[in-house]
Amino acid sequence: GAVVSQHPSWVICKSGTSVKIECRSLDFQATTMFWYRQFPKQSLMLMATSNEGSKATYEQGVEKDKFLINHASLTLSTLTVTSAHPEDSSFYICSAPPRQGRGEKLFFGSGTQLSVL
């Protein structure tokens, strides 16, 4: 299967600082990438859809100024949590469907556990 690399896997930061999470498709190109948030024992919650070369599409209730998304190339999307607060602590996961074909499969990164003190 296709490989999606997500980095870092774990980060602790102080309240008020910003944290950047990277998501790379290693062996395929992805015009679209998805960012999810997951709380313990709960399912994936889609935050935003990242589109290469254009603005991201955010789900209702997700602050776009808080969660900055950049999809600079066909293999890299970044999520920056700005001015992080303890309530932003969560597990963040990215995913991407390969650009080739109909994009009918979705491959996930390994996730990033963010803890804001």
Added chain:
Amino acid sequence: QKEVEQDPGPLSVPEGAIVSLNCTYSNSAFQYFMWYRQYSRKGPELLMYTYSSGNKEDGRFTAQVDKSSKYISLFIRDSQPSDSATYLCAMKAGNYGQNFVFGPGTRLSVLP
């Protein structure tokens, strides 16, 4: 009614049992169906992928899709403790970039 429904469990079975996991959905436009396995604090891993109706087998795993009933299943034969995880069903309509819709996941524990 939610777009995709899945029993959250938890489901506990003894080692060696056959496990049946199911999802129902309401959107008849869904064509692509997937099952993911997620271990705690890890990203979901694609287990099975099926297009339209039918069965697909891969080792101990069998995926079934019944579009007429809007019902999909994942069977795990000879279950192992290492199968203990959360299983998520996912589905999608046709176009590239269109959102995938996930079930809430079923937590499975296989007891040795």
